Amino acid sequence: MKTxxxxxxxLLTVFIFFVVVTLCFFIPRIGVSDPASxxxxxxxxxxxxxxxxxxxxxxREQYGLDGTTFEQYVRYMTQLFHGDLGTSYQSGSPxxxxxxxxxxxxxxxxxxxxxxxxxxxxxxxxxxxxxxxGRWQDRALLNASTFTTALPSFFIALLLxxxxxxxxxxxxxxxxxxxxxxxxWSWEAISTVMYNAALPxxxxxxxxxxxxxxxxxxxxIAVSGDEFILTAKAKGLSNNRVIYGHTLRxxxxxxxxxxxxxxxxxxxxxxxxxxxxxxxxxxxxxxxANSNNDYPLMMGIMIFMSAFALVxxxxxDFVYSLLDPRVTIGEKR
Amino acid sequence: xxxIMKKIGMFFLRLLGGIGSFFKKLWKHRQGRVGLIIAGILxxxxxxxxxxxxxxxxxxxxxxxxxxxxxxxxxxxxxxxTGQDIFSMLIYGARSSLSIGVITGITxxxxxxxxxxxxxxxxxxxxxxxxxxxxxxxxxxxLPLVIVMTNVLGTSYAVIVLVFAxxxxxxxxxxxxxxxxxxxxxxxVKAAELMGASKWYIMWRHILPAVSNLLIMSTAxxxxxxxxxxxxxSFLGLGNPEAVSWGKMLADAQSSGAMLFGHWWSILAPxxxxxxxxxxFMRIGLAMEEILNPRMRKGSSMVKVFKHLNNTYLQEVFxxxxxxxxxxxxxxxxxxxxxxxxxxxLGCGEYMLESALAEGKAEEPVTEKGGNDESAGx
Numbered sequence: 228m229k230t231x232x233x234x235x236x237x238l239l240t241v242f243i244f245f246v247v248v249t250l251c252f253f254i255p256r257i258g259v260s261d262p263a264s265x266x267x268x269x270x271x272x273x274x275x276x277x278x279x280x281x282x283x284x285x286x287r288e289q290y291g292l293d294g295t296t297f298e299q300y301v302r303y304m305t306q307l308f309h310g311d312l313g314t315s316y317q318s319g320s321p322x323x324x325x326x327x328x329x330x331x332x333x334x335x336x337x338x339x340x341x342x343x344x345x346x347x348x349x350x351x352x353x354x355x356x357x358x359x360x361g362r363w364q365d366r367a368l369l370n371a372s373t374f375t376t377a378l379p380s381f382f383i384a385l386l387l388x389x390x391x392x393x394x395x396x397x398x399x400x401x402x403x404x405x406x407x408x409x410x411x412w413s414w415e416a417i418s419t420v421m422y423n424a425a426l427p428x429x430x431x432x433x434x435x436x437x438x439x440x441x442x443x444x445x446x447x448i449a450v451s452g453d454e455f456i457l458t459a460k461a462k463g464l465s466n467n468r469v470i471y472g473h474t475l476r477x478x479x480x481x482x483x484x485x486x487x488x489x490x491x492x493x494x495x496x497x498x499x500x501x502x503x504x505x506x507x508x509x510x511x512x513x514x515x516a517n518s519n520n521d522y523p524l525m526m527g528i529m530i531f532m533s534a535f536a537l538v539x540x541x542x543x544d545f546v547y548s549l550l551d552p553r554v555t556i557g558e559k560r
Numbered sequence: 561x562x563x564i565m566k567k568i569g570m571f572f573l574r575l576l577g578g579i580g581s582f583f584k585k586l587w588k589h590r591q592g593r594v595g596l597i598i599a600g601i602l603x604x605x606x607x608x609x610x611x612x613x614x615x616x617x618x619x620x621x622x623x624x625x626x627x628x629x630x631x632x633x634x635x636x637x638x639x640x641x642t643g644q645d646i647f648s649m650l651i652y653g654a655r656s657s658l659s660i661g662v663i664t665g666i667t668x669x670x671x672x673x674x675x676x677x678x679x680x681x682x683x684x685x686x687x688x689x690x691x692x693x694x695x696x697x698x699x700x701x702x703l704p705l706v707i708v709m710t711n712v713l714g715t716s717y718a719v720i721v722l723v724f725a726x727x728x729x730x731x732x733x734x735x736x737x738x739x740x741x742x743x744x745x746x747x748x749v750k751a752a753e754l755m756g757a758s759k760w761y762i763m764w765r766h767i768l769p770a771v772s773n774l775l776i777m778s779t780a781x782x783x784x785x786x787x788x789x790x791x792x793x794s795f796l797g798l799g800n801p802e803a804v805s806w807g808k809m810l811a812d813a814q815s816s817g818a819m820l821f822g823h824w825w826s827i828l829a830p831x832x833x834x835x836x837x838x839x840x841f842m843r844i845g846l847a848m849e850e851i852l853n854p855r856m857r858k859g860s861s862m863v864k865v866f867k868h869l870n871n872t873y874l875q876e877v878f879x880x881x882x883x884x885x886x887x888x889x890x891x892x893x894x895x896x897x898x899x900x901x902x903x904x905x906l907g908c909g910e911y912m913l914e915s916a917l918a919e920g921k922a923e924e925p926v927t928e929k930g931g932n933d934e935s936a937g938x
Contacts, residue, residue: 239695246696257712377839379788381795382831385814389827393819400819495701499792503814514796517707525708532701540699 236544240537247533252303255522256296263292265520266316290316291523312527316519323527326512331494333407334501334508337424338493341431346486348432349439354475356440357447368440375437381499384430388503391426398426401505427504431497435489442485446478487543491536582776585851586844592851595843598836606654613648617804629823636829639809640816649804650829656805657837660721660790665783667725668732669775675729676736677763677771681744687737694730702727703789707798715800720793724786732778736771743770773852780845784838791834806830 256262266286270279287293291302291314306313312323356365375383392400402423410416450456451474459473498510505511509528516524586592605612614635615622623643630637636646679690709723743749743766752762793799794807809830813819818826 243692243695243699246692247700250696250700254708254712373839373842377784377835377842378831379791379834379838381792382810382834385810385827385831389819389824394822492701495704498703498707499795502796513704513707517711517798520711525704525711529700529704529708532704533699536699536701 233545236541240541244534244537248304248307248530249300251526251530252300255526261292262522263287263290266290307530312530313523315516315524315527316521317524323524326524327509327528327531330507330509330512333506334494334497334510336420337427337431337497337501337506337508340424341428341435341497342486342489342493344428344432345435345439345489346482349436350443350475350479350482352436353440353443354447354470356444357451358470360448365444368437368444372437372441375434378434380431380434381503383433384427384500384503387426387430399423400426402507404505404507407507423504424506427497427500427506431500439482439485442481443478446481447474450474450478483546484543487539487546490543491539493539494535495532582848586847589847589851591843592847595840595845595847598840599844602654602658602837602840605651606658609652609655613645613651615645615648617644617649617652630825636825637823639812639826640818640821640823641812644804646809646826646829649809650806650833652804653806653809653830653833654837656717656794656800656803657787657790657834660717660724661783661787661837661841664721664724664728664786665779667721668729668782668786669779671725671729672732672778673736673768673771673775676733677740677767679733680737680740681763681767682759690733691737694734697727697730700727703792706789706793707796710793710798715798717800717803720790720799724789728782728786732775732782735778736774739771739774740767743767773848777845777848777852780841780848784841784845787834787838787841806833 259265263283263286267283268286274282284293292299294302303313310324312327314320315323315326317326352368356368359365388400391397399422403419406416406419406423410420447470455477456469456474459469464472494509497506497508498513500506501508501510502514509532513525513528515521516528583596586596610616622645624634624638624645626638626640626643628634628638628643634645634647636650638645639649675690679687705727706723710719713719713723749762749766752766757765790799791805791807791810794805795811797808797811799805799807807830810827813823813826813830818824
């Protein structure tokens, strides 16, 4: 990797972030000349227009929407530069960043566990399918993938919560809200969380497992035709050594890329699932903000998600070029 | 004036002929036929909903007792909240799902091809601007963005279609751009340029036909994707509140306690509707891909395609592209999985291989005997 390339890439990332923030600033202002007009209280009967103007002015100040658009923009950017995403319109006006900090861990619990389960089981299944190519294991994986790609994960979640949650009552169909308030890192609290998270994670992981399985299978099959695998077999290595020691190791690169791409969607990907299970994460936070017309919170969440995705993309690119010596980013041969 | 009318007429005739022969080919393909039959049934349901459906879900007078179980009178029972006939809602629901999916898919195809061709063929600052816009849109999480936009602009059909299209063209534009950059060096395009053809003429007569296969295929696949997204949006209660849609049916069933009462049919029915719609369009898209791209039938994977490309040639291709590094990072994931990025890049790879073969920079890939023909079957 050339240093100039790295610098160029980082500058581009900063530029994109700047554009995203600008976009997020202007979206709530589409179609309305005065964004504060959404929050004006209705004019009561005995109120003169001057009095109503004063009330409007107070509302504008209260929501931080006073001054011209340009002044607001400058203020917004300065705040952001100091790490302040603004103040939510919720009662008690908490800082947006605090709301995010409160909900982020709960989303990460879901999405990270989901990603790891998908990865591990998917790679195992995919390797097996590649090894038993054309046999029933392989066909089962292929058929599963034609189904899971067409099944939205929220429908899987509904079915699971219906069958496992309501009919068999094995797992809770709704999240126990005490779990969040009473969380104290005790073993008991952690196990409650895992018990409550089982269904959401499972309903997301089904699609993930199949998708990782399919990529692993194809990658393993592609690699297993290579000469060095033949050499390994000719050396008289056991089947397991050939698969896990040689084939899988070389077939992992595409999986790493897929993993990287999934990481960038780690916090924005579970909005609907969180709603179904009433999970207290970023998705629920966003939906609540939406129904409250709480624009600073919504935009704060979007900026945060975008920043996360940007950093993840940047890191994936760099890690990938370190992992695969064949890929030389930004260098001409 | 007459000339122009004649030209337009010819264009549509050609288009119709192309589509006709295309459907014939699709019908011969096993997966394609399955997709066509299911999609056909759904389209008939959507168009003739008032005739097929036993009740009119929009008519308040035609509501029965709430939460009935399936019977001959109400094949799938009635909804718990309103007492609407679920079977009729299922048929009416095909309207919103299919119309939004297909219209958005076509809009995206138009937008994506215009921007992709412009970026790839004109290049320069046009390319830079379009690609930076793509970069920005790819980073912002889609569903939250769509939710915010519907909050700001309202939830009418037009807004939903426009918002999905405005943020959904990026993937297609990127693939088309990559293909066009390769096409730009094709001999027949060079020849046309030398003969003094204008840029518009070349884009319209040479570049567009060359990427049209990709466009048709991706329209089917993006339509399927949009249907899932639309179902998710209306499940969240953010779709058109007046229309009957599958996502909203699911949401109503869930929030009214259908699970608690054991009304599994009221959850299964709309879910199966969504599944069939998405499934059929995906099958059609994938079948098209195999028909249009015969090399795919051999179960090719990106890794395989690239293996046969001469390494230095590959480097040349990557270097010729501005976001070559991104391509490089992604190429390896491009097996035949259903990930759109994978499919897109695979199409590119096929094309690269094609042109590399023509220029003698790669060897013809040896297809292995037996196995690995699954992508055509089942």
